[in-house]
Amino acid sequence: MYYIDPHIHMVSRVTDDYERMARMGCVAMSEPAFWAGFDRGSVDGFRDYFRQLTEVEPKRAAAVGIQHFTWLCINAKEAENVELSREVIAMIPEFLDSPNVLGIGEIGLNKNTKNEAQIFWEHMELALKTEELILIHTPHLQDKYKGTRMIVDMLLDDPRIKPERTLIDHVEEHTVKLAKEHGFWCAMTLYPITKCTPSRAADIIEMYGDDRIMVNSAGDWGPSEPLAVPDFVQEMRRRGHSEKKISKIVYENPLEFFSQCKRFEFKAPE
Amino acid sequence: MSEPLTADQIFDRVFLETRAKLLAVAATLDRLDRAEGTDRVRNDFRMEQLRKSIDIIQNSSNDRAEQLQIVFSDPYDEQWKRPGLRT
Numbered sequence: 395m396y397y398i399d400p401h402i403h404m405v406s407r408v409t410d411d412y413e414r415m416a417r418m419g420c421v422a423m424s425e426p427a428f429w430a431g432f433d434r435g436s437v438d439g440f441r442d443y444f445r446q447l448t449e450v451e452p453k454r455a456a457a458v459g460i461q462h463f464t465w466l467c468i469n470a471k472e473a474e475n476v477e478l479s480r481e482v483i484a485m486i487p488e489f490l491d492s493p494n495v496l497g498i499g500e501i502g503l504n505k506n507t508k509n510e511a512q513i514f515w516e517h518m519e520l521a522l523k524t525e526e527l528i529l530i531h532t533p534h535l536q537d538k539y540k541g542t543r544m545i546v547d548m549l550l551d552d553p554r555i556k557p558e559r560t561l562i563d564h565v566e567e568h569t570v571k572l573a574k575e576h577g578f579w580c581a582m583t584l585y586p587i588t589k590c591t592p593s594r595a596a597d598i599i600e601m602y603g604d605d606r607i608m609v610n611s612a613g614d615w616g617p618s619e620p621l622a623v624p625d626f627v628q629e630m631r632r633r634g635h636s637e638k639k640i641s642k643i644v645y646e647n648p649l650e651f652f653s654q655c656k657r658f659e660f661k662a663p664e
Numbered sequence: 665m666s667e668p669l670t671a672d673q674i675f676d677r678v679f680l681e682t683r684a685k686l687l688a689v690a691a692t693l694d695r696l697d698r699a700e701g702t703d704r705v706r707n708d709f710r711m712e713q714l715r716k717s718i719d720i721i722q723n724s725s726n727d728r729a730e731q732l733q734i735v736f737s738d739p740y741d742e743q744w745k746r747p748g749l750r751t
């Protein structure tokens with residue numbers, strides 16, 4: 395089965411991972427900008443990172459026949475440096491004509507602080523002004539419920555936000571409803587220990603349906619599994635779900651969401 | 665069209681795995697009791713979260729996973745101060 399991993403940080407993965415993903419049927423991926431594991435010191439550090447996301451990774455992916463897309467922002471973990479965050483937000487438009495950019499992301503909250511909320515809100519303004527799609531990171535563990543509620547509050551406060559052009563990521567049992575009941579897209583992240591497992595993701599699909607939802611590995615430099623989406627496919631098959639239903643979640647849904655980006659051009663496999 | 669699994673089929677598949685997970689929890693709690701300083705852990709708020717979770721697992725609602733998630737979550741305050749225009 396062909397699949398798309400809509401959230402994976404390939405700058406942190408080796409070429410073997412690209413190779414293994416291609417072998418498992420991955421035909422496209424999208425890579426949100428994120429925290430590098432350390433706070434970057436200057437706007438030029440981000441400029442170089444955005445070049446990596448728009449120039450280097452598409453080539454590495456193409457070498458194994460995968461199409462690479464990306465999202466730009468400064469991560470919530472770095473939002474405490476408000477001045478640098480504003481410089482990065484002002485610089486992002488330099489890259490918005492790159493053909494593989496899908497929008498602004500992954501913006502969001504991490505520890506639910508005042509500065510994080512402010513910088514989230516300023517990213518949201520940029521996305522609205524430039525008519526870009528929005529990909530939203532929700533916090534982990536004990537911060538997730540509160541942070542997701544705060545994010546949904548900010549989105550609903552602004553009547554210009556179109557829920558169908560906005561994706562709330564890393565939803566779990568207690569936050570999936572918040573995204574779905576207001577018409578946002580959402581995604582489940584299959585990540586060892588701190589997030590969802592393939593089996594709980596399949597449970598959530600069984601309870602909430604397969605519309606406007608997708609699954610991703612969020613593979614990065616931490617303990618993660620770049621082949622998590624095929625693990626989910628396997629779990630769904632074992633439970634007797636149809637190939638059509640599985641393909642909707644791991645292939646058609648990401649395409650439907652991404653297709654709203656004016657630059658998005660996808661070459662479907664023959 | 666493929667058929668969803670029945671409860672018997674699911675139970676046969678998950679029984680051993682679930683048994684193993686419960687054993688791991690029981691053995692972990694025993695290990696904590698054996699160790700020096702177990703009283704401190706007993707009063708740790710996270711232990712209270714685990715106790716609440718074990719209670720929830722035993723109730724018969726159909727949203728136990730969601731209830732557990734809330735046990736481990738910080739409270740949300742509707743009145744939080746929203747960001748506004750830059751001044």
Ligand SMILES: [Zn+2]
Binds near residue numbers: 401403426428531
């Ligand atoms: Zn991420």
